[in-house]
Amino acid sequence: MEDKIQDLNKTAAIPPPLGGRGAVGADIQVFAPATVANVVCGFDVLGFAVNEPGDEVVMRMTGKPGITISKITGDNGRLPMDPAKNTVSVSVQHYLKSIGRTDIGLDIELHKKMPIGSGLGSSSASTVAGLYAIKTLLGDESDVAGLLPFAMKGEEMACGHGHADNVAPALMGGFVLIRSYEPLDVVRLPHPEGLYCAIIFPDVDVPTREARQIIRKNIQMKDAVTQWGNIAGLVSGLFLNDIDLIGRSMKDILVEPVRSMLIPDFYKMREMAMEMGAVSFGISGSGPSVFAFTRDEDTAHRITQKLQQHLTGIKIGSNIYVSTINDKGPRVIG
Amino acid sequence: MEDKIQDLNKTAAIPPPLGGRGAVGADIQVFAPATVANVVCGFDVLGFAVNEPGDEVVMRMTGKPGITISKITGDNGRLPMDPAKNTVSVSVQHYLKSIGRTDIGLDIELHKKMPIGSGLGSSSASTVAGLYAIKTLLGDESDVAGLLPFAMKGEEMACGHGHADNVAPALMGGFVLIRSYEPLDVVRLPHPEGLYCAIIFPDVDVPTREARQIIRKNIQMKDAVTQWGNIAGLVSGLFLNDIDLIGRSMKDILVEPVRSMLIPDFYKMREMAMEMGAVSFGISGSGPSVFAFTRDEDTAHRITQKLQQHLTGIKIGSNIYVSTINDKGPRVIG
Secondary structure, eight states, X not given: OXXXXXXXXXXXOOOOOOOXXXXXXXXXXXXXXXXXXXXXXXXXXXXXXXXXXEEEEXXXXXXXXEEEEEEEESSTTOSOOOTXXXXXXXXXXXXXXXXXXXXXXXXXXXXXXXXXXXXXXXXXXXXXXXXXXXXXXXXXXXXXXXXXXXHHHHHHHHHSSOOOTTHHHHHHOSEEEEEXXXXXXXXXXXXXXXXXXXXXXXXXXXXXXXXXXXXXXXXXXXXXXXXXXXXXXXXXXXXXXXXXXXXXXXXXXSSHHHHGGGSTTHHHHHHHHHHTTOSEEEXXXXXXXXXXXXXXXXXXXXXXXXHHHHHHHTTOOEXXXXXXXXXXXXXXXX | OOOEETTBOTTSOOOOOOOGGGSTTOEEEEEEEEXXXXXXXOTTTEEEEEEEEEEEEEEEEOSSSEEEEEEEESSTTOSOOOTTTOHHHHHHHHHXXXXXXXTOEEEEEEEOOSOTXXXXXXXXXXXXXXXXXXXXXXXXXXXXXXXXXXXXXXXXXXXXXXXXXXXXXXXXXXXXXXXXXXXXXXXXXXXXXXXXXXXXXXXXXOOHHHHHHTSOSEEEHHHHHHHHXXXXXXXXXXXHTOHHHHHHHOOOSSSHHHHGGGSTTHHHHHXXXXXXXXXXXXXXXXXXXXXXXXXXXXXXXXXXHHHHHHHHHTTOOEEEEEEEBOSXXXXXXX
16 A cells, blocks of 8 residues: 555655756755654654744755755754764755755755754754755655655654654644554644643653653553543544543553653642643653643643743753644745 | 533433323334444444444333333344343333332333344344433433433443443444543544445354453554554544545454454455455454445445355355444434
8 A cells, every 4th residue: 555645645756957946055944843742642643743942954055966064053062963864964865865866965054943852853843844945945846745754764863763753743734643654644633723732841861762662562452442542532622623522532541651750740740730721731752841732822821830930949940832733834934 | 520421411311201202101112223333443432323224122101110021022032021131121220210210110122123142232222222212202302322321231231341332323323432431431423424334244153242352451552553543543534534544544453353263254255345345344343243334335235245145155144234324323213
C-alpha cells in the first residue's frame, strides 16, 4: 500500500526550475512551530502544533554546490555546525537528493527561539523550518505534507527514531494523527475554536532517548483497552467540538505514570492546574515540559504564572508559553 | 464523575403515571437489532447496530405483580423460561426496581429471530427489545440511553461480564464508542451513508466466555500503539466520511490472530471477501460470525453468497445477512 498523507497523493516533489527566489543570492527566513506530541493518551500517534514558541531558519542560495551552516544562535553551543550532523541540513540534503538537485548550494542560519530538550519538538521545529525554506526557495508547489519523510530523517538523527508525532504537526499545523508508519498514513484532525494551550518547561534534563527507555515494553490488555477508549474519545471530542469529552478522554495510565517521575512535582502541578480550571493537563512529548488545555487565554496565563511561581519555589527555573493551536505549520517571515 | 451517556444527563427514568398503554391488558411488540461489537480494531470499546437480523419481544401488562415468560420461540429450547434467569426479564426487573414500580405485572414473549451464540449480540437484542417495550408501555419519555445500565445487567447475566459494546449500539443505534466504564461514558459516532454490512454466521460453537479466555492478558506496548493508531483512524474515518481510511484502519493485530483460530477458514474467507471488493473484513464480537463492509448492496450480497457457498463446501451451515447500519435502535412493530 502506498503511503497516505492526508489522502493527498501529490506529495512527491518534482524537480523545479531554478529561477525567481531560487536564483543565486536569493534568501528566505522561515518560522516553524513547537509541537506537543502524544497529547496525553495518544502515545506515538498524536500531536499538535502551537503558535509559540518555535524556531527560525535563514537560508541563502550560494551558487556553490553543497550545504554550509554559517550560524546557530540560541543553542548555547549544543548543536552541531557540521552539515552532516545537523538535523536541518541532513533533512534538506535528503530532500535535494530526492528531487535530483544536489548541485544546489545553500547556506543555513539556525536561530533557536525555543529550549532544546524541552519535549516541545525543538529539533522538529528546526527541521521543518529548513525544509519549508528550501521548498519555498525552489518554488516547489507540491503539498507540504510531502516533506514529511525528509523531516522524519531529521528526527531519526536527532532522537534515534524517525517518529512523526512532532514533525507532522509542525509541518501540517493543527492536530495530526499518525495512524500508521508502514505505510505512512497521516490524518489531520479538527479542533474546537478557542482552545488555549498553557505550556510550562521546567528546566531539568530529560533526554528523549532515556525517556523512551523507561517505558514498559509489556502492558496489560485491560490497560491498553482503557487507553484506546480514551484515544477514541479524544479524537471524537476533537471532531464533535466537545471540550468536556476532550478533557475526560485525556488520561494516560500507561506512559505518564513512568515519565512523570522525571518531572519535578508533576502531580502537584496537575492538581494546581486542574483546580484553576484546566480542561486537561499532561506531559508534552517525553517531557519535561507539561501543558494544559484551557477554554480561554486568561486561565492559561494564570496557570503558567502559578506553576512558574511554584517551580521557582522549589529552585527550578522555567519557560512558560500561552498559545492557541497553530493551524498553518511553518510560515515565511522574511 | 457522573456517568456520561451521549452527554445527556436526563437519563434517570422517573416513575411515570400508569395509564394509556400502561393500563392492564395493554401490549406492545418491539424489534431490537443485532450488533457487531469490536469492529475489528476497537476491542471492547466499539460497536454498531444493523437492520437485520434482530429479536422481537411481545409484552403485556397483566395486573398481577411480577414478571412471567409465557413463550420463547426460535431458540431450540436453549433459553431459560425462569424470569429470574432470563436476561430480558432480569434487566426489565432492574428497570422496574429503579423507578419504584415492582408492583407492575408483565408477561413476556421472546421471539428469537437471530441465531444464539453467533457473536451478533443475540442476548443484547432480546434485552434491549424488552427494555424498550416496558419503557414505551409506561410512557417513560426519558432518553433511551438511560436504559443502558439495565441492559448491561442483562449482559452480565448472559456473558459473565457487563460489557456495553453490544447493548449500547442495540439501544442507541448507529456506531457507539464506550470511552469508559467507570464512570460510564458513551459517545455516538457518525458513519458514511451507504455503507453496507455483509454478515456470515458459520454454524459452529464459539461460546463468548471461552472466546474471551483465550485472549492474551499481556501484550507488547508497540502492538498496543499500532492498535490505537488504527482505532483513532477508524473513528476519524467515520467522522470524515472517508471509507478508504475506515478500511485501512480496520486491522486487529491483538485479538483477531487468536479468535480467528475458532472460525473455519477465517483467512480464506477474508481473502475472498477482499478480492470481491470488501472495504474491510473481520470478526463480529467474539465470533464465529464474520462481517465485511462494502460500498454497495450488490457487493455485500455477492460476498455473503460466495462465502456461504464456500462454507457449504467444507460442510458448515451458515446464516447470511446484508444490511445497512441501523441508526434508530429498537422500534415498536405492533
